[in-house]
Amino acid sequence: MNPEEQVLDRIERARRRRPKVREERVTLAHGSGGKATRTLVEAIFLEAFRNPLLEPLEDAAALSVDGARLALTTDSFVVSPLFFPGGDIGDLAVNGTVNDLAVSGARPLYLTAGFILEEGFPIADLTRIVDSMRAAAQAAGVSVVTGDTKVVQRGKGDGCYVNTAGVGVIDRPGRLGAATVRPGDAVLVSGPVGAHGITIMLARGELDIEADLVSDTAPLHGLVAALLAAAPGVRVMRDATRGGVATVLNEVAGAAGVAVVVDERAVPVEPEVRGASELLGIDPLYVACEGRMVVFVDGAEADAALAAMRGHPLGERAALIGRVKDDPPGLVLLNTVFGGTRICDLLVGDPLPRIC
Amino acid sequence: MNPEEQVLDRIERARRRRPKVREERVTLAHGSGGKATRTLVEAIFLEAFRNPLLEPLEDAAALSVDGARLALTTDSFVVSPLFFPGGDIGDLAVNGTVNDLAVSGARPLYLTAGFILEEGFPIADLTRIVDSMRAAAQAAGVSVVTGDTKVVQRGKGDGCYVNTAGVGVIDRPGRLGAATVRPGDAVLVSGPVGAHGITIMLARGELDIEADLVSDTAPLHGLVAALLAAAPGVRVMRDATRGGVATVLNEVAGAAGVAVVVDERAVPVEPEVRGASELLGIDPLYVACEGRMVVFVDGAEADAALAAMRGHPLGERAALIGRVKDDPPGLVLLNTVFGGTRICDLLVGDPLPRIC
Amino acid sequence: MCLGIPGEVIEILADRPDLARVDVSGVKRAINIGLLAEEGVEPGDWVLIHVGFALSKIDEAEAKAAMEFLEGIGKAYEDEIAALRESRII
Amino acid sequence: MCLGIPGEVIEILADRPDLARVDVSGVKRAINIGLLAEEGVEPGDWVLIHVGFALSKIDEAEAKAAMEFLEGIGKAYEDEIAALRESRII
């Protein structure tokens, strides 16, 4: 090894060290979906709760209860603003959990709904949120079967936080999971990326940027069903939420110990998302979606998978964006538009907090 | 009917009207577990999400998935202070959900954990909370299998909010539920009431009251198992959390259309709980517990049920506190220590917010 | 609003002679005894507590007298009932 | 930090002549054009945007010249490659 290679090797070893939270206090970065979030999750939550079901840190845990194969997931939603073009915290909370179930290969069935309301929150806004949860649940074919409401004093919340947990049933034999990904697999994305995150950021109004953009929030269960029917060789699916597509790719590369090589040109991005990203100096690959997923599939089935996704309204602009290789393991590489190649690492902190 | 009876009749009709939230904004009362909470839940959440599984508004929904009989529940925890004598938000969050499953007749299996952290929250406190969740989960024999973390800006939270959802399996044939309660049933409580709520109130320090009190937070699954084994005639169990024993009794009386008559003398209350309650002018019957349950059981099995509970460490001071009658339907009546009888209604607003 | 609760004085705070630690069924709180300055308050005294102030000292002799009156009525009643029962049995 | 992005001026705000609405790939923002006061800015102009200010006007002739140079290199290269291929095929 030359000196540079020795250094890089040392770094890779350092990166494999047990994660440790160095901060004394929680910062916004811990909630951004990037490295700090991952460190917090692994060093504190995984460390304490460690068990084989939690360990994969997938979108949903796969359980076997009384002979039934179930998926269980949860997410809290703290998006600001609560209402934004294309959606609100209500449909986000339903779609987000439906999607975590769907991408785990489960048929979403039942949701829980937990509300943390701030004293003074307008009842009319609550009704609007609950109505859009109802509509989203109906669209996704799930029922909200149990719930909880807490009220916190003014100044101890931000209007309305929603938690949903979801249960689905895994009808399909075999296991999905990042660990099943292997060299030669194809990487697909179900549509243009980053619209949700940029929409939220613009909806805050602080940037004074106008754009004809709406959130991509949508339930993916139908698209997943179509995909799985056409391509049994699907290895893993993930919805690209906080941290965006790049974060999902890194999680999979890390979990599977493979290299993921992505063709930047192939990644679909709406012009307005690109414009806002350039203006703000951020990369759409790291911007959250709420109705897009990344799919790893047996390379031989890439075309079938792509065709199946494109045949579904939510996958019309699906694209093959990359391939899995064996080296360098655990890294995501990007073949840039310009023809160069670079690493596409986890971000330390997301520039867009509170997007979901 | 005499004029008074006519008025009372008119009132009962008014109380059966469809609930409507009259306030324009959420107030703390909506989170107190009393009438305002009930109105909010029925008028907004139940109205929007209505389905046969949600409708009973039990502690957990009873589901049938792929042949398996499951219970699903959720609660968010926003207790202030986060750490208090006898526990913290962590074991509260685990025990609360374990208990909602247990009292639904399910064997608790899996939990989700959603954290909403406020920027600036000490990592050491988070670690302490997560550690006590781990210990509580271990004690209850459940695994945390999936989770989520969000971080909100300083001033948009209160350190740490935790949501847990839980899945359990219902091994026992037959259905539990408030609707199965009938005249002649016995009403039991598993131990002294109100310690949790009073402990929290004193732990805030604002009242400058000292007492040797600790929260009663505990997982009830073992006690429930012992009870069910001894008394198959159990109709319904509820953990007496927000709103206390009186609220549970009212919920059951309302759902079953029966009268619940309680002997005030029989209700176990720790002297310190009583002292603090008298000092503050509140009634221990309305004060939250986090490790106590109310049991309705076939009157013929009352002794067996009581013996079974008393044989378990968490039920040593269990007591038979009342009987179910047919009239007046939907009301809870209290035979007072003094030998009088009065209504024991739902409270409009709990004097103790943020107890769980 | 006029809620008043009896409590037993445990100690007078050394640094704040207008405050007493008072025990109510095992629960303790510092209570202002400034309104009883003239009579004086000592550990062992019972006082009536209202919104953090001791409003009056409880007169144990009077309490005993009241109880005796009430118990007397109770006793007389029990005797009567007992007599009634006996007469019935016969 | 020195991030600058080209955008097309759509309009000068009527009530604020120091502000222009500028379009970047379909996204619009009011940009301060005070730093280009001397040259003047009109709809259709392209400007370089930095932290909310237009720093300079983009000179389309210069841009075209640069492109022509670059494309020329590209063309020459392609020709060369093509020639190379041909020679190999033969």
Added chain:
Amino acid sequence: MRFVDEFRNAETARALSAKIAALCEPGREYKFMEVCGGHTHTIYKHGLEDYLPENVTLVHGPGCPVCVIPMGRIDDAIHIARRPEVLMTSFGDMMRVPGSGGNFFDSNAEGTSIRMVYSPLDSLKIARQNPDRQVVFMAIGFETTAPSTAMTVLRAAKEGLENFSVFCNHIMIIPAIKAILDSPDLRLDGFIGPGHVSTVIGCRPYEFIARDYGKPLVVAGFEPLDILQSIYMLLLQLREGRAEVENQYARVVPWDGNPTALRAIGEVMELRPYFEWRGLGFISHSALRMRQRYAAFDAELLFETPGVRVADPKACQCGEVLKGVLKPWECKVFGTACTPETPIGTCMVSPEGACAAYYNFGRFTRTRVREASVT
């Protein structure tokens, strides 16, 4: 609990009940007013009426300071609380009392900070802890509570606190009783006198009731046996043709009251020329305000208040209930439009209000009660 449990004994109650029944002349209707809301609360909370013969009726008087506070004063308090620098404190009972545009909870939901305190001294503590805020204590209560407020102001003055003041709504019991006695549509046989007020004012101030109006009054404690005994004592006076002031609650109430407390009130407060009582209208010399020498602690002087008199809702019959002319359930809106969740009148707010006590504890008829026993 000592001095509490012994006065809740059911056996003794049954005996006393028999004595009471024996004292009543058949066919005669007895109407006694318990002046104090604390008594009303005890009566309903313990189901005390189960021990009274049908011909003894308890009339719930105006002695709940929460129930008699007029809407305008709530509006004034909210007006003060709306100032960004103000942090208002008050007793929990006040939080739900309706002003013309909502109660304190609603106001907090819209952005004010009105916090519950257990003691006025807690407000002082809050003021010390929040030097950048103006802490205003919304003081309410009869002579029972006024000394605590006065002592708190004296302490604040001693400490030189500059961010504490009192919005004074203290009222006095005697003018209220007098107003009741002078109301033409009233027929009462006697009064159950307010025990805790009397710890401060003593028993002498009631003597005019016996002397000028010929009605007996028994100062009563707050345990159910205290009240039952007082009713017995009232009936005994009636039977014996007496009209006197008697003290059933001598274990707590000295005949001459608490002179230290009275002096504290006198030092800090003075009589208002008149004050509005909800349902009873303006009563002269019936309330207290801060003295000029404590102007620095007088929120009424420190902050502007609209001071608008707000008419009670038309449907509201609290005045009749407070005077004992109507039973709570006789009010047309009772239990339908007016409930503890959506009170129209203040008697439905405080747990000591006659309507709330009846609604929460007594909302069923005697016949059904008799069935309702655990055993």
Added chain:
Amino acid sequence: MRFVDEFRNAETARALSAKIAALCEPGREYKFMEVCGGHTHTIYKHGLEDYLPENVTLVHGPGCPVCVIPMGRIDDAIHIARRPEVLMTSFGDMMRVPGSGGNFFDSNAEGTSIRMVYSPLDSLKIARQNPDRQVVFMAIGFETTAPSTAMTVLRAAKEGLENFSVFCNHIMIIPAIKAILDSPDLRLDGFIGPGHVSTVIGCRPYEFIARDYGKPLVVAGFEPLDILQSIYMLLLQLREGRAEVENQYARVVPWDGNPTALRAIGEVMELRPYFEWRGLGFISHSALRMRQRYAAFDAELLFETPGVRVADPKACQCGEVLKGVLKPWECKVFGTACTPETPIGTCMVSPEGACAAYYNFGRFTRTRVREASVT
């Protein structure tokens, strides 16, 4: 995107790459410094080094204003932000720059309000919206950014805003380049000149580099083809034995810069006698402060700051990296103790810092890259 996408064309890049290779003399090592962090970012983000022959090395210069800000200034900013009335604003890049006791995020976690803004004008808006707060804009940047700060101050003055001020940390590019040129351990063959700074200062200020130091400089745009073309132009000058200032970025950079912008800077700011640069030490006349006549908007005058010079951590070799003496990976703590999550030096903080760019984008070797293509 017009003026962007055309300058990212891979075909053209390949052609230019061949031309560049052809210009390089075999066996000779070429070392060019891109002065500007924006260029560093572009180079890594687009993988531009893949188009360079092995013997052309790019050295990352001091032109990242975030990277050269000394710890003491961060501490001073946090000191100001800790005042309860202060609401501080800054560009997103600043949030993670370590001070001696943590960065802005850490400081916020402990209670300060330091908000990210896109433009200094946004700070002004925040000041208008929060009249009760003192809004302080933490200004950083070279001459590119200084005019925006100046225009913002002029606007604030015109509006008579009394709750807005600037904590001025603007620095100047020429003194930094001069410091680099004068550093003894340096061997460079030419400079890629900072494009956006030059829109303001123009190309003339670089002439001394060619004239006095005999090094060519090409002012370059920020798209990858701009940089590749500039390298081509530098190599051509070397081949032809020239040392001139050339302008590759003429579509944006006028030879004489932007006189309006320069005047705005001159109106509001003046030279500091000296200023500390992280890694480079004190450089005289290298930074700007507010003029006396805008003292009302000068946070340094309005608020006390400790102004303590904080020594860089011992392990930190940022100075060597900024001068191009060390490659990022040659620093002993690179990638292990110093990572973007736990930066020791500032070059690891900004996405334009050499260490961060190399860590995030370039952390693998050329051989492995060649394998790593999608197809």
